[in-house]
Amino acid sequence: MKISNINGYVISFPQNPPWGYSKGWVTSAPTLLIELSTDSGIVGWGEAYGPPKPIYEVIQSFFSESIFGMDPFETEKLWGKLRHEIRDHSQGGVAMAAISAIDIACWDIKGKALNTSVCSMLGGAVRTELTCYASAIRYTKDPDQSDSLVDPVVPARVMLDQGFSAVKLAIGMLSIGDDLARIKRVREFLPSDIGLMIDANHAYTSRAAIELANKLEAIDIFWLEDPLAQDDLPGYHSLRQATSIPLAGGETLSGRPAFRDILLENVFDILIPETGLVGGLTEAKKVFDMSDTFGVECTPHGFASVIGTAAAIQLAASHAANPFSSGSRSLPVEWTPPPLDRFGNLALNPLRCQDGKVAVPLDQPGLGVEIDRDALRGLIKNG
Ligand SMILES: [Mg+2]
Known part of the structure; x- marks a missing residue:
């Protein structure tokens, strides 16, 4: 199996009522979802924690070409390759969030391919x-x-x-x-x-x-x-x-x-x-x-x-x-x-x-969650 495509979706959930914490007030909660496609037709989803647009920029600029053609089952190899590629420029933050989202999507693909839970x-x-x-x-x-x-x-x-x-x-x-x-x-x-x-x-x-x-x-x-x-x-x-x-x-x-x-x-x-x-x-x-x-x-x-x-x-x-x-x-x-x-x-x-x-959704393959694409389109408008 080979990774054939990657898409990112910047989405946001309005927070009603707005809430505050030590960094200020929050009216919307954005996040980045990653969709990894494979040549087998299986699709996996990942999510990053952090500012979604910069994280997606890192994925597009640094990683999208690197992961194209890689086997999503080889999560250790893939992780090591991506970490090595960006190590000289970033030790954490958006770079590691980008790797995180790709890695999670690979685990989702593995589970779906084997019909077993992560x-x-x-x-x-x-x-x-x-x-x-x-x-x-x-x-x-x-x-x-x-x-x-x-x-x-x-x-x-x-x-x-x-x-x-x-x-x-x-x-x-x-x-x-x-x-x-x-x-x-x-x-x-x-x-x-x-x-x-x-x-x-x-x-x-x-x-x-x-x-x-x-x-x-x-x-x-x-x-x-x-x-x-x-x-x-x-x-x-x-x-x-x-x-x-x-x-x-x-x-x-x-x-x-x-x-x-x-x-x-x-x-x-x-x-x-x-x-x-x-x-x-x-x-x-x-x-x-x-x-x-x-x-x-x-x-x-x-x-x-x-x-x-x-x-x-x-x-x-x-x-x-x-x-x-x-x-x-x-x-x-x-x-x-x-x-x-x-x-x-x-x-x-x-x-x-x-x-x-x-x-725990143990009877479902992969992460056990299926994305509703109509709902996703609606949330992208907020992102
Ligand atoms: Mg905390």
Whole structure:
């Protein structure tokens, strides 16, 4: 089998209502879907995480000729070739997002050709359904209340009613005092057996993060995610020594070496690789396995549309954490519940999270998701 064509689709999902996080307000969520065609007629889909137009430009300028004629079954060879071609110009970011999307599409093709799930090709299903956490309670405005911020307990109650075992709260847009009040309100509302993660999306200096962490010590926090800039390793070391709250991060990192370095620094308790950025399924599996060898737990980042989400679910379902005992816990996987829209009507058979759990589509080939081309055309107009 040979790759015969590649198409990219820049699409966007309007976000109603708009929401805020530590980097500002978001009114639409764009993404890049990749369609790989083969001479056998089988088509595979991939998705990249990051700015879609620059990523597609990298694919067209650097990779489209290289992958033409390659065998999509040879994911190791293909990955190594693309990584080598662009290594001198970029170590991560849009370049690795481009490789990620191509790699995911190849895995989809392999599964469709063999009539088996990606999960089965990654080693088989360790879990047939995954527990999800709701991500995330963000800042929203109440149009009936002079655009003041909606009480975070309102969406927390909806997530609780939807059956999620844990919820994540975005922080970092307000002062530490005002965000602390939101955290306390949600924590006091949630039952004690429902986890609460907080995600700052790289909002703080180490001094500010330590101030926040000290005030959170008395509160049950499942993890504190991305409090500092990705490259502030000295700050992470200071924070790590100052708090007992588990620290999570890694959604913006690409490739094994970046994860090796962060693991050697021992600043995170939990890693959150993004399949659409780390290097696709080929690299994400290696990062999951490497994380195990450091005794650091791993769960996929989840802010993709239907294709990237399916890839993350297939990977997470195949991962046997070390140690693999009946008492071992599995971290929940990230899931964006309504009303925030990351899926639209893009898939004919979208994954669904019911009662806080998503069933892995093991009876479907490849990623287990079929794109509705009419819906895709509608979303391209937004892109
Ligand atoms: Mg995050």
